[in-house]
Amino acid sequence: MSKLDKLKGDERRSQLISWLLEAEEPLSGSLLAAKTNVSRQVIVGDMSLLKASGEPIMATAQGYVYVKSDNKNSFTCVIAANHQPEETIDELHTIVDYGVTIEDVTVEHPVYGDIKASLKLSTRKDVEDLIKRLKDTNATLLSELTEGIHMHTLSSDSQEKLDKVCDALEEKGFLL
Structure with missing residues (x-):
């Protein structure tokens, strides 16, 4: 059993933020679900909780992105x-x-x-x-x-x- 198999709640959400921060492209809910061994619906709930706590996460047509403040499109x-x-x-x-x-x-x-x-x-x-x-x-x-x-x-x-x-x-x- 890998470390990700044991991730629960807060640990999983922390890992999701890390992946979003590192990603150069949007990450789909299905991909994140597969990486964390949970359902896509669990990921949707995690993202809602993260957004409610103030994390600048946006759901786009391509997947989830972490909105970084260094936006070149000013x-x-x-x-x-x-x-x-x-x-x-x-x-x-x-x-x-x-x-x-x-x-x-x-x-x-x-x-x-x-x-x-x-x-x-x-x-x-x-x-x-x-x-x-x-x-x-x-x-x-x-x-x-x-x-x-x-x-x-x-x-x-x-x-x-x-x-x-x-x-x-x-x-x-x-x-x-």
Whole structure:
């Protein structure tokens, strides 16, 4: 029996933080569950407890990340977009092709108010992975709740990249 087989509660959560701090990419709940010999649902609970205790952990479409304060993307903007579901890949590719990160997507629901999902998409591979997960799970885009209207928080290491991506999105007719 390995040391990880014996990890319980606080020890396991401490190990999860260590792995997240060392990781250069998001870590999936399934991967963390396998590494700690617990169910993915236990990991979800652990992450909730860690977030509630003040740890800056974010669940993204790719997995869990520890939000470090040395973020190189110090320029941000929020865009309001509207397009058909079949245009989503073009929208997302346009953004990441300019070296801009799509931090999240938000829709305004008539009953629940703002619904926000963290995305953290920076590359075409990130976009393709998201689209594959949507297809594999038969999930719908949040923007389908609002007839295509949605917002994205974008971040970059320069204001110029944000300005250029907004111009490109406007040219394609994606911005409101």
